[in-house]
Amino acid sequence: MMYVVTFFSYKGGVGRTLALVNIAAMLAKSGRKVLAVDFDLEAPSLPSFEIFQGAHNASGLVDYVTSYRETGIAPRCEDFIVRSEVEGNPIWVMPAGRHSDGDYTEALNNIDWNELYEKQDGYLLFEDMKQQWAEYGGHGFDYVLIDSRTGHTDVGGICTRHLPDAVSVMFLPNDSNITGLVPIVENIRVENSMRSKQIHLHVTPSNVPDLDDEKGILAKLLDDASRKLRRGRGFPTTIHHYQSLDVLAKDTFSITRPNSKLSRELEELRMQIIGQNFADREGAVYTLRAVPEELDRARKRRDADRRERLHEQTRNILFLHSHDGEIGFLAAQAFEALGDQAEELEALSIAIEHGYDTDRARLIRGVKSLASSEDETASLEDLREVLKSETATPFELIPAIQVLKDFSSEWLENVKTALDRPNEQYNTLLSLVWHLMSWREATPLCAERLLRLAEFEGLPANERRRVLNHAVLCLIAAGEFHKAVQAIENSIQSDPGGNEVDELFNRAMAKWAVDLEPPIEMLTMFVEHSEMQSSKSNVNARQCLALAHMALGNPEAALEQIALAEEVLSPGEIAFSCWTYLNTPSEEMSEQLQEMRSMIEEGDVITPPFFTAAPKHLH
Template identity: 35%
Template sequence: MYTVTFYSFKGGVGRTLALANVGVELARTGRRVLLVDFDLEAPGLDTFGMLRPSEKQPGIVEYTSNFLESGVAPDVRNYVYEAHGVGREDGRLWVMPSGMSDHQYGHRLSRIDWATLYRERKGFLMMEDLKIQWEASFRPDYVLIDSRTGHTDIGGICTRQLPDSVVLFFFPNEQNLTGLKPIVAAIRAENKRWSRATGNADTDRISLHFIMSNVPDLDDEQEILAGLQDRFRQELEYDNLGCVIHRYDSLSLLRQSLFIAERPKSRLAREYRLLLDAITERNVQDRAVVVRALQSTVPAFSWRFDSSESQRLKPEDILKYHGRDGEVLYLLAMDLKQRGLHEQSEMLLNRSIELDFRSPQALLAQAEARLRTDNLERSSIWDEVWQAFQVSELSEDDLRKGIEIIRQVLPDRLDELVEAPACKALADYQWFAISNALLWSEAGLNGALALLSRYGEDQSGTVFAGETIRNQKCLALIGLGRFSEALRLFGAVRPAPELLTVHDAFNYAMAEWGANGEIPSDMFSRVIEVHKEAPSNDTPNYYQCLGIAFWAIGRSKEALESIERAQTQVTEKPTPHFSCWRYMNVNPPGFLKDCAAIRQLISGADVKPLFLQKQTRLL
């Protein structure tokens, strides 16, 4: 149960309307919500259409009066009613009104002396018992309290005793600033007292949210509003506003419309949802909040969030409330992994699997974690990746991760992954990255070729797509030693070198070298010609290809310079690259080894590229 008080020093800022809208939205998103009307002098929660009871209901005033008469806390269930038809899924909404709205209400209220209640009649314990009854009777996720305005005894109950969080509404003027200062100071003093008593200096017992409300939507040419905002921020000592709620001119407000339900696309409804996010972001008890906060720190999900939305919660608090929730444990494991806490991450990951959380991402993370163990369970790793790949909606990042895991432990099974539903459901823009990720073994080359064969040369209606598909197919075919097939990708007749791009000219040259054993100097010359006119890119693979092309036309000095540049780049940035010596992806040591072999070739040694050593395969 997370208790939030809505407070304003002055009326007219839309506090009660905001509370009602937030409460309804929480119930509509599956939360159990209790609304409590402590604005005893000007009650109003039970006047909203969706919150109105079917008959007059007793509330806070009657509850307190009965306690004063008997000395025993009454059963709170007799003072609360449910607003039916508001919640969705498991969401429900109850209201504890200020009291029965009859002609005797004012008389009953006037007989309650709150100072005497607390000083002589155990009012503090009555309120503590009330909180316990709320939780036991309704099990609410949220209790939202509408507090009266000004400096009052009830204000202290609502802002310091009952809440976990206080939402402070204000219109930016001098009166509100002056009135809020002692309220904010009192709450912070309560936080300090609690910190001293508990020894917990890292967390406030009561969180504060500052909400500027009923703000005119006008040009601030003279920076009047901006200046007041700065002054409020400095004097009330907060960093950022929770949100801003603008004045909204609509006759629907006369009917007390709950915009979040009746006009959900309106600007006011959007601002109420921002308010809801601000209020709930620190509530570690709320599963939806925890999932959202953790997802905002995990790369696979973080694109959904603004950086300002990331709210890092304490792992120990998350485990306290969600220690048996497999999805939460998985997300927390990924968050800890991001922080470099691999041992704790793997422990939580294993626990999430034990709790039968079997999302594709969790399975891939589990397989990835197994790579770091001393005893590699290759069959288990395969099973986890294969199971993850049964989901057709797998993201490109997840596909690449799965391929990377399998290429490290079972590279001879890479081609099998292509037959999984995840690969069969690839979008048009994904095939290039996925086929490129497969080029690590002969099986991977076959897998890439099978994948590419599903796409027509003119699939997107552009020349670029056709050339790109042909280029990828060519790489796979040359790597497999199927040189004649690679050449046929360019047509039945040998193309004129001057018509080819630098990539096509180089790949055609390598395929022709493999097919007939002769070095086609005209094609390699075309590579150098295009390079001199406009260098294609600046990668180790590019300079490795240039080294071979320069060697093929007898320019050994430039060949060695190109290979040296390729080696330098890989040494400075040791990441995997495609190697034209074997027509596969290789890790940095393998790439440097291939460059060393090319240097031998340039120096006159009797060596050949590794892809030429494969048996030629025919259709």
Template identity: 35%
Template sequence: MYVVTFYSFKGGVGRSMSLANVATELANRGKKVLMVDFDLEAPGLHTFDFGLNEAPKSGVVEYIESYLESNESPDVTQHIYDCNLDILNDGKLWLMPSGNLDDTYSTRLSRLDWNDLYENRSGYLFFEDLKAQWKEKYNPDYVLIDSRTGHTDVGGICTRQLPNSIVFLFFPNEQNLTGLKKVVGAVEKQNTIESNNLSQIEMHFVSSNVPDLDDENQILCDTLANFSKSLNYDKLTAEIHRYNSLALLNQQIFTLHRPRTQLAQEYRKLTNEIMLKNDEDVEGATSYLQTLVKSRSPDSQKVTEDRLKSIQEKHNNNPSILNLLSQIIERYGDVEESLSLINRAIELGDIKATTKLRQARLYIALNANNEALDSISSALKSTDLEYSSIRLAVNMVVRIDPSKLTMIINSPAFQNLENNELINLINKYFTSEYSRLDLAIHALLFLIESNEKLQDKKLEDEIKYAKLHLSLIYLAKGEFKKSIELMGSKRPSHSDQVSTIFNYAMAEWGVTNEAPQDLLQLVINDIEEVDVFNIGDTNFKQCIALSYWAIGDSDKALKIAYHIKEWLVDTSNTFSCWTYINSSSKEFINDIDEMITGIKNGKVVPRFISRGKYLF
């Protein structure tokens, strides 16, 4: 049960209207909400259309009167009424009104001696019992109290004893600022006395009834800056602007009847902010944790840790919240506790593949590699994993044991990728080591066969694209005839793309052991008007250098090769036509050095060809 007091020093700021809209919004979200009208001098909640079957015959005043007469707390259910609104999501709404507003109400109210109640009649315990009865009889998620204005004894009950949170509504002028200082100061003093951070009263500051006009002279901006400084808050919780609608005359509940209006949106924002501070509320706790996950500068660590502990205690059987807690705890460096939370979340039913991957990452951090592989294997059974998550899985397997990459290739998650995503992963992770080329071939054959079975003309280009990549991997493997078959067997001509001509020439070179000068001359002819030295593609320049050597221009080939060495930027992977695999910068430079040596010696044999001859 979370108690929120709505307070304003002066009237006319829409305090009761705000409470009514927030209460209805909470109920529409499936919450159980009790509204209590403690504005005893000027009660108003009963005037809203909450679907009461009858005018209230009893309320707060009668409840107190009964106690003073009998010295026993009466049954609170006799003073609370069901609200019969068309509420969504099984929410509930109740009202404890100020009382029976008959001709005797003012007289009876004036007889209540609040000082006597507290000093001689155990008033503090009396109101604590009232809170206990609210919880026992109704177990509401929220109790929203409409407090009277000004500095009063009732105001003290509503702002210091009863609430977990206070919404201070004000019109930004000096009169409201002067009045609020005393009330806010009293709450701050009480919070200072409370040693437990979680027992302190949260304070929300809401400017209300403010005209939505241009602030060209910064009058409103400067005034609100003064409020912020004087009342010691960083920013407004919400702003409720003046809304010009005759519907306000009927006290229409906008969040219920006009949910798309700006006013309803502003009330929903206030509702969200109230929930955000309530650790007991699943939705509020989730929103708070999600904010921490996204934030780079969360609350002070002490306050954060207190709240995290509180949230965990209240939601220890909620897997979604445990998952979020795990992410935040991991950020603080407590890997073991983070893993413990994620394991419990999984035990409670959080079987999402992304959760399994987080579990795997934590296992790796603790050097529990076998457990990590099990988690990855489980995650890859899902066909809903996104590309980024599968890429994470591949990275983790490469880190643990690259020989286990077979589990990636054969997994439903990998095989369910879009064609271009699958090929991207193959090129990045399976074509940088000779030992992984067979896995790349296996994956591409699966892709090609799967698409061909669909007999969809729309997939023809994708099949062709996959075959091109497979042909390049066959080159790296030294299986040159297979590569030529995939490229179409027919020798290319000047009308083909330069990359097609070059790759075919390399495959033919592998078969005949002689560089096909006619094809590589076509490559040079195609780029005659291109300034090779200003091209950023390092692999392109490497291919052109090799082509120049093949047609007999060793000087140009050497000039380009030395240029590559001088200007190569350190990158993680660069495709090399010397090996037909992705190489690190260091490996690529080694390839260029071998090319330079071969060019100088007059005998150039790319390593993928010499390796192919050796293997086969």
């Protein structure tokens, strides 16, 4: 679908043609079919740029109109279009004509534009020309960029109101430029009020001095321009003056110096332009990604009309790209920001149907539809599909499990499904297990899966030690104390140089739970080894030391470690608790530390809750 953009300025010297040529080159380089049209008939300059030099002596727009006036028949556009190249990519130009030829001026002066429109069906002539552009070479052009002449002219209305889908107005922010633009911009708005398809306005300050505005002169001029041109949202892009002689050489900066500041600013303008061409996939993606930020700005201005326009454009983009999964997903995010859950769910379905980020899309659809759908089964099935997926990451798996736990009595079966993933995904499995270690009822499944994972030959040695350590924690939490001792022995055999402190403590806890008597020798060794390591600064290490001292009959040392544990405990932290052998939120950890303190102060028999919690819970 062809998109026509006119580049207009009230005065020259603002870099209008430079912007057009560079944006045309960028579009051509990205694979679009681009036609540049030189409608600056009094001072044509497109052929002066290197990429269009092949059109220097070619017939063009003036010849096209002259032929029509002489014959009454619209000529073939292809006879007035010259093919060129930019870095091996084709690009086309329709020049003004042979402007260095004396006959050119005479031919131009002979064209009465008012008479052409009023008596010679000029409107139909340009409609036919536009249709020929759309059909050129069988496919037509993706973009037609028109370089319009400056000021108030007869040709101006053709370029700014008749032909374009968008007008890029460029101006140096001074009083004469701003004042001159006001009626032209207003005429475009009047035209918009009479047509269903709106001409989009891009108003861009350009050739702006890149200097320190310590006196606020530039800021005042831009505010004045924003007010007079009715740009409530200001100017998204500014093109600054670029001090380089290459500008005089008509260099195509976007190609030869793509990382220059000028090229980056022109790229911003290019994205602003294609972002309003909803049929352009790149532009559609750009626009959808901007919706949440645009909506936030509209909310701050209490601009309800802007919200409606954002809503409408999101629907339009999704309609034009209804078979594009990524756009479906981005549209869903836009609809979420707009508060339209029904449209969000439909857009997510498009993403899923076309295979884009299906795990995340299913997760969001499943969670959102639970709140709005009467069919809870379908919503939960989305979440179960996430757990079955081998491509799902902890970012999708963990939330899916959390929701299933709240809504499904069979959530442990779903956990088993999530854990039944390839051994090669050991990092994902470990992340999943660490989260599941918040719920005692899930620990037997975690322990069983980790013990199988430890036998995987492709597991690096350091990861095997970590897997076995997690397995031990899960076995103790599940009340499988004998198996925990065996797993520790296996871990020591596989990696004798591992973390002896952790193994000492866990082995002591498992043995204590079996014998119901503290293993004094093991706990003494644990305390001695811990005091030689600096890792005891976190809350878990302090709590472990406190419990060891409690078991060894050292109440003062135990109370000291409890106090230190409370000092290092951070609000919102999830820490592993040796009191319950579960991951524990900071609030619960604080309560457990207080429980341990009370037990010491009251002289109670020390019995950690994990001794009896697992059998009671599981049986």
